[in-house]
């Protein structure tokens with residue numbers, strides 16, 4: 001066998017030799033393995049020998065198979081696809097995917113649950129992540145969104161506390177509504193998102209059958225440097241389908257990987273799911289036209305017209321889950337010319353946080369992994385670090401240089417923004433904590449409202465602290481009186497106390 005392998009190596013060259021390798025088991029150094037079934041022992045009854053380098057390597061590699069799971073969004077599934085522009089948006093942005101009608105950009109999408117760990121059931125109540133990496137001809141652009149249009153908080157400084165309260169208790173290691181409602185009872189702005197999450201949108205029937213939302217406003221920049229604020233919305237062409245509490249419980253008993261299985265089966269059977277991308281845009285001066293802060297991530301831009309920007313088709317599941325889905329690193333800091341973060345305080349924190357956690361989770365060279373590598377060449381002097389797979393030949397590892405000139409592209413400088421005021425630490429103006437939650441409740445059918453109240457009561461009913469429970473009830477009451485009354489009755493709350501708290505505005 002070895003003779004055949006080495007003669008192929010010699011006559012046919014490396015690439016064919018590597019594929020012929022596949023038929024012979026090797027160690028990581030390429031050496032053929034003589035026996036993969038029996039360890040090397042000292043005689044028939046003697047100990048296993050440390051010099052069995054194959055055994056030792058196999059156990060060492062096995063012990064190192066896990067990398068840290070994502071601190072949030074640990075459970076996910078991904079697919080490759082393509083985005084096709086529906087029209088030319090070059091009047092508003094120089095961003096590559098929107099530059100020409102019908103232009104195609106390859107994408108990789110990862111759907112996920114948020115709070116629960118890597119092997120957790122996909123049936124559990126949670127927002128769902130909807131992250132898209134566009135491999136554009138101007139570098140990678142990541143649109144890292146969710147299946148719900150708003151978020152719980154509006155300032156990144158609160159994110160670690162919120163996530164701690166939602167994650168398992170440090171004592172019992174189980175999720176506990178007493179802990180997260182304690183946090184949310186101090187966060188009236190979360191009422192809108194909680195109304196979404198506790199509706200049946202918190203338990204989607206299929207990743208194919210949910211919408212995606214960018215949540216934040218971003219900035220589009222055109223050739224003249226003009227700024228347009230933009231929000232993104234993926235609309236599922238499969239329609240939207242959610243599970244009610246009974247259905248979710250039933251599915252969990254049968255197949256708690258239902259979302260992954262559904263996506264993989266559909267794509268493998270040639271049913272390629274599609275989403276239309278819609279955008280809402282506002283000029284900088286229009287941002288102040290609302291009775292809420294338009295850069296607040298707890299708000300939708302209700303009443304602003306949506307325009308179709310393109311269609312995404314997912315057409316291939318990854319060959320290997322770990323190499324693609326697990327090692328994928330989506331980051332709001334992966335922007336391209338023509339797209340910048342808005343001043344949204346939550347987004348500003350995210351622009352730092354994802355790249356930072358990925359340097360820890362995957363290492364300094366994670367952007368060189370095949371799933372993360374841009375499809376354009378990368379040229380800069382970020383260097384070395386663990387697992388560097390580069391092939392650098394130059395003696396010049398700095399810029400500028402006379403001997404190896406590498407130029408900048410001044411047309412892609414960041415946009416310019418006028419500043420006024422002082423630095424400060426103050427909450428945003430116009431928080432409008434409850435109106436959109438109420439509007440959402442009233443937009444639901446009676447059945448959807450009943451399901452929301454039942455889902456919410458299942459968790460809020462477990463809260464032992466009366467103050468926490470009644471503060472939460474007063475928020476739902478302030479969103480909509482009927483919502484507040486129904487949930488108060490479902491958890492045996494005291495309606496007089498709820499009304500009095502709502503009046504005090506506490």
Ligand code: HEM
Nearest residue numbers: 070073110129130131145146151156159215349350353357
């Ligand atoms: C300040 C607020 C937030 C912070 C600090 C934050 C932080 C993080 C971190 C550290 C990760 C893990 C990333 C990784 O290991 O690769 C993550 C994942 C994720 N976050 Fe956030 N997050 C925030 C808010 C949001 C919001 C508002 C959204 C939706 C619009 C969102 C959507 C996602 C998604 C989809 C993922 C999973 C990406 C993937 O599939 O790999 N996050 N977040």
